[in-house]
Amino acid sequence: MEAKKGYKAIAKNLPMSPTKIRPIADNIRRKPYSEAVAILENLPNKGAKLLKKVVLSAAANALHQNNMLDEDALYIKELFVDNGPIQKRMWPRSRGRADRLLKRSSHISVVVDELGSTGE
Structure with a gap:
């Protein structure tokens, strides 16, 4: 089982590009939930705001699915920032030329778990 x-x-x-979000994700990976949220609230980056939203959602899922859990008992078990679809656009340059403008996107996955669980 x-x-x-x-x-x-x-x-x-x-x-947002995953390369901009990953350094922020490295700061909160494997940290307690309350500490991770405090770190993300104090960072000025756009990526911190996006990560905070997903972390709060994962914690809300945990508390909703298991009423016995306490917020202080949660920690960030896994956090992945993966590449999403890339939109390709034309960027006009001089003399009738063009460059490619790549608008990157990200997929963020967060797994929270209880501190004393034996899931590992």
Whole structure:
């Protein structure tokens, strides 16, 4: 029988490059939920705001699915920032030439779990 994997939240097609979000995600990975939210609230980046939304959603999923859980008992078990679809646009240049403008997007997956769980 497979062990329980935690509570998950996913945000797809976020309009920001994953390379800008990943350094922020590295700051909160494997941290307690309350500490992770405090870190994200104090960072000025757009990526911190996007990550905070997904982390709050994962915690809300955990608390809704299991009424016995406490917010202080949660931690960020897994956090992935993956590439989403890339929109290709034309960028006009001089002498009738053009460059490609790549508008990147991201998929963020967060799994929160209880601190004392034996899911690992």
